[in-house]
Amino acid sequence: MLSDLYPSRKGTEPQILLRHDPVVYTDLQDGLVLTREQKEDFDRNGFLVLTNFFSDIEIRLLQRELEDLRLKSENIRQHREVISEPQSGDIRSIFRIHKNSRVFEKLSRDARLVNVARDILADDVYIHQSRLNYKPGFEGREFYWHSDFETWHVEDGLPNMRAISISVTLTENTPQNGALMMIPSSHRDFISCVGETPEEHYKESLKKQEYGVPDHHSLEYLANKGGIEQVTGPAGTVVIFDSNIMHGSNGNITPYSRSNAFFVYNSVQNRIRAPFGSLSPRPEFIAARKEIEIVMPEENALLSSSAQNWQQASRRTAG
Amino acid sequence: MLSDLYPSRKGTEPQILLRHDPVVYTDLQDGLVLTREQKEDFDRNGFLVLTNFFSDIEIRLLQRELEDLRLKSENIRQHREVISEPQSGDIRSIFRIHKNSRVFEKLSRDARLVNVARDILADDVYIHQSRLNYKPGFEGREFYWHSDFETWHVEDGLPNMRAISISVTLTENTPQNGALMMIPSSHRDFISCVGETPEEHYKESLKKQEYGVPDHHSLEYLANKGGIEQVTGPAGTVVIFDSNIMHGSNGNITPYSRSNAFFVYNSVQNRIRAPFGSLSPRPEFIAARKEIEIVMPEENALLSSSAQNWQQASRRTAG
Numbered sequence: 001m002l003s004d005l006y007p008s009r010k011g012t013e014p015q016i017l018l019r020h021d022p023v024v025y026t027d028l029q030d031g032l033v034l035t036r037e038q039k040e041d042f043d044r045n046g047f048l049v050l051t052n053f054f055s056d057i058e059i060r061l062l063q064r065e066l067e068d069l070r071l072k073s074e075n076i077r078q079h080r081e082v083i084s085e086p087q088s089g090d091i092r093s094i095f096r097i098h099k100n101s102r103v104f105e106k107l108s109r110d111a112r113l114v115n116v117a118r119d120i121l122a123d124d125v126y127i128h129q130s131r132l133n134y135k136p137g138f139e140g141r142e143f144y145w146h147s148d149f150e151t152w153h154v155e156d157g158l159p160n161m162r163a164i165s166i167s168v169t170l171t172e173n174t175p176q177n178g179a180l181m182m183i184p185s186s187h188r189d190f191i192s193c194v195g196e197t198p199e200e201h202y203k204e205s206l207k208k209q210e211y212g213v214p215d216h217h218s219l220e221y222l223a224n225k226g227g228i229e230q231v232t233g234p235a236g237t238v239v240i241f242d243s244n245i246m247h248g249s250n251g252n253i254t255p256y257s258r259s260n261a262f263f264v265y266n267s268v269q270n271r272i273r274a275p276f277g278s279l280s281p282r283p284e285f286i287a288a289r290k291e292i293e294i295v296m297p298e299e300n301a302l303l304s305s306s307a308q309n310w311q312q313a314s315r316r317t318a319g
Numbered sequence: 320m321l322s323d324l325y326p327s328r329k330g331t332e333p334q335i336l337l338r339h340d341p342v343v344y345t346d347l348q349d350g351l352v353l354t355r356e357q358k359e360d361f362d363r364n365g366f367l368v369l370t371n372f373f374s375d376i377e378i379r380l381l382q383r384e385l386e387d388l389r390l391k392s393e394n395i396r397q398h399r400e401v402i403s404e405p406q407s408g409d410i411r412s413i414f415r416i417h418k419n420s421r422v423f424e425k426l427s428r429d430a431r432l433v434n435v436a437r438d439i440l441a442d443d444v445y446i447h448q449s450r451l452n453y454k455p456g457f458e459g460r461e462f463y464w465h466s467d468f469e470t471w472h473v474e475d476g477l478p479n480m481r482a483i484s485i486s487v488t489l490t491e492n493t494p495q496n497g498a499l500m501m502i503p504s505s506h507r508d509f510i511s512c513v514g515e516t517p518e519e520h521y522k523e524s525l526k527k528q529e530y531g532v533p534d535h536h537s538l539e540y541l542a543n544k545g546g547i548e549q550v551t552g553p554a555g556t557v558v559i560f561d562s563n564i565m566h567g568s569n570g571n572i573t574p575y576s577r578s579n580a581f582f583v584y585n586s587v588q589n590r591i592r593a594p595f596g597s598l599s600p601r602p603e604f605i606a607a608r609k610e611i612e613i614v615m616p617e618e619n620a621l622l623s624s625s626a627q628n629w630q631q632a633s634r635r636t637a638g
Binding site: 137138142144145175176178181216219220223224228230248250251253254255256 | 456457461463464494495497500535538539542543547549567569570572573574575
């Protein structure tokens, strides 16, 4: 069995452990998409924000699909890929959008995103997880501080920190409506959490995290060292972040939803194994175990999907 | 019986009613403390933020008292003036600080605050309510949108909008740690809420508001019209706001507490009567009914309290 480089939820005391993995796996030179400076920023802070990435047409296309999927999901609420807000019952997340939506499938293959992942991970990549996070207005709940890697490692068996997340904002993200908060440079430490994880924990944890929660003392240490940065921007802002960066977000009591699409690209050499927390594996829609497909970068993928849709639409109209 | 200008929690449909009361009761001319421009700002937006109000010594004095009271309150948790966070049990608020703390009593009499109240209300004033809000780090809970006046009217019998609130920040208030959010100009509309109020509601409402909650549609109307402004600033920032402005705040998952002192000055002509919601009156520590004492402005009140404390301290040391 592979040794566990990042033990968590095993001891009775929290621990701050060193990261054993690189952050940027390629040389710190200009890459396919990212410049040397951008790679250095990512290496240092653990995240990178890119604006003016998409055209207005592309953003409108994504927003329309966001709304279409929400309306469709209202009718398939009991489907396990659809997660509701615990109190209001509003749609909170939809999983596996790279399979369930033609538009988001195309987005996941878009060369601009895939090549960012390849620029950082220096490998072929596949989608480990994808989702839409709606965070509806008035009653959107907070996400408490967490490292995604901690969960993916313990609950899914992701061995190493060789995965990155790309989030595309689909509404304006403001300081008021629960924009993502990052602790810069926190990706260099691994916070080993206390407490065992119950079986089928994921059914609750997608609504509210109760295990794999970092302790106050470690969070204070990270925040005092790195500060707290909130990622705000108009719809279409792209946020790239390391799998181990400590992040969270406030709730949303404003009338304005804070919606994002979220893709996790994992190196094909970093495929998941038996979960390190000795649990039964979580379902495929949360952590791809069998459905592994290398994502090849496709130029203008998003617009091609849109063009096809429009052609179909005009054919239907003409017919 | 006085007619109810602002009915709320009586009907089955929310309503947006006009404000019948002035906002600034004096002429829009330079006043005791406020300039003409500041009065105009307050009149238009319903709130005003003043920085560089206190000296560093004064701020440190207030912060020390904040921490002393928190530590003392840990031991008198069962006291009804001490409110805890529902989940963590941390101290959330302490009421009646203008009676329970020499330092905050002095602050409440400080000419700079009292004369702001007199500048706006054009009358002698007394303290209707005072409190410390701690909003501790990691687990500070949100305050959902509300108009203070709505509650004070329905639950306490405050007849008119002739009271103002003054909040003094005692830690840095940032966009991340749950700073106050205001809807500018919302003080011009009164949102009549639905639903009756159960008896002794205050015991729960100080932790989490469930009645007198404005509806989504009215909030959207107000926010689309006035926007949402977050009030941030270093410790010692003074926020003056109208009793009817719609405001709220996010939770606080950062390690840094967001603490404020809060005083409500009411015009002596606007003393509370029987609650308009036909409930038993709330206790004196939440709404002063008998303990009415005109607050006369005192120059350098805060520093004089500090000087006295220091004299006492040195006497003790010397003795």
